[in-house]
Amino acid sequence: MSHTPHELAQEFPELSDKMQELKQSDAHFARLCDEYHAINRKVHRAETNVEPLEELAEVQVRKERAALKDEIYKLLTA
Numbered sequence: 001m002s003h004t005p006h007e008l009a010q011e012f013p014e015l016s017d018k019m020q021e022l023k024q025s026d027a028h029f030a031r032l033c034d035e036y037h038a039i040n041r042k043v044h045r046a047e048t049n050v051e052p053l054e055e056l057a058e059v060q061v062r063k064e065r066a067a068l069k070d071e072i073y074k075l076l077t078a
Contacts, residue, residue, distance in 0.1 A: 004041060005044065006040050006043070006069075007040065008036060008037070012072075012076060015076045015077075018076055019033070019076060022075065029075055032071060032072050035068055036072060039065045040065055042061055043058070043061050043062055043065055046058045046061070
């Protein structure tokens with residue numbers, strides 16, 4: 001398990017089986033998950049000062065992460 005907070009499997013543990021199914025069967029869903037993971041890692045690196053961002057840039061990246069998470073959740077619960 002990753003030490004990066006906000007990983008999708010931790011955010012939606014009750015939907016992890018469906019998430020794996022959709023990643024394999026739906027290219028769009030898999031791409032959204034890949035984008036989410038990339039942005040989540042960017043936020044984590046900024047939060048831990050590994051790769052700091054200006055405050056406005058960090059806020060924007062957090063908003064992008066939240067929007068992707070919402071879209072992924074909608075697809076998981078559709």
